[in-house]
Amino acid sequence: MIKEIKWHNSNFIKDRTIKFRLKDIFAEHWDNFVKSYSNLDIRPVIHKEVKKMISCRTSELGYSVYECPDCGEIKFSYHTCKSRFCPSCGNKYVRKRTEAILQKCYNCKHRHIVFTISDYLWPYFRKDRKLLDLLFKASSQTILSWFKDKYKKEHYIPGIIAVLHTYGRDMKWNPHIHTIVTEGAMGKNNVFKKFDFISYDALRKRFQKILLDLLEKEIGKKDFKALKNFIYKKSNKGFYVYAEKKCSSLTETMIEYAVRYTGKPAMAESRIIDYDGEFVTFWYQKHEDNKFVEEKIHVFEFFKRLIIHIPNENFKTVRYYGIYSKKHKFHDKMIMLIKHQTHKLRNSLNSWRMMILKDFDIDPISCPKCGNQMIWQYRVC
DSSP: OEEEEOGGGOHHHHOOOOOSOHHHHHHHHHHHHHHHTTTSOOOHHHHHHHHHHHHTTSGGGOEEEEEOTTTOOEEEEEOOOOOTTSHHHHHHHHHHHHHHHHTTOBSSOEEEEEEOOOTTTHHHHHHOGGGHHHHHHHHHHHHHHHHHHHSTTTTOBOEEEEEEEEEOTTOOEEEEEEEEEESEEBOSSOSOEEOOOOOHHHHHHHHHHHHHHHHHHHHOHHHHHHHHHHHHHHTTTOSOEEEOSOOSSOOHHHHHHHHGGGSSOSSOGGGEEEEOSSEEEEEEEOTTTOOEEEEEEEHHHHHHHHHTTOOOTTOOSEEEEETTTSOOTTGGGSOBSSOHHHHHHHHHTTSHHHHHHHHHSOOTTBOTTTOOBOEEEEEEO
């Protein structure tokens, strides 16, 4: 059941309090879901990640023992699952990944460009996930070739951070690539040339051709030619490429937006309005008109929408190209976004203890009796 809702009648949208946890919903229904859908091709990685998420912060994953040196109080700290399908652990992953990207970037303007594809191609990428590599290849080749063609003698190379998203706000399968691109490039003789204008119409057609050619080569001309010709006729202006007009600087918010879906489930727990034990009700905001939508679906359908977005093991959802893939000969002449001296300090702020302090204003190793700092004793796996 889907219905549009008005903001002023939707206090649940303003309220970001988590009332229902994915962990609890999966723990209650996952085994029955697997039995009911025995004919469904559930990849081994899905079973693995769901089990880890359900076991997060339980004795099943072990615990660490802390003791207060003053009053002798003992405290058990249950281990986390480290799964990117876990909302809690996913938050940590996104923060650390965001920090790693920021420390790699130059202090220059960047632009956020999104490469989307025809929905006729979506099933191919879902059926054969190896094809997702082609999305990275096509989007990066599109940008790199555009910069190269501007001044062929200089062979300008920009910095590109590419991130795969496999869903939209309604959680349906919709693979697309978010890229963060330097508004400038290094050449053979030029340290860094600014590029204030990027032709998105040119990128659209270029991206479409590169991707369709790659897919035809991978799938086979005989099996793909008819669809390729159909897509060219239907999308004669190329695939949609969205970009902000300008970005004054590379911000942590921009990076976090691009990578947040790589380390979390497709559904933020704060978007779940209700769960009655059988149906899950949630909201999302449509991209097309920014209207808010409330949807109620059976818990099994809810699971199906979520698990298809779990990536295969060792699949890299964030990749680097151009001058961000390896050091250019002019690297030492550029100013880094974050100075090397501050790396250690910033990384320490993303430690387990500091993140809990920052989010909940609670020190996890503070003695509950006397308030002194407890000392780690041993680990039980």
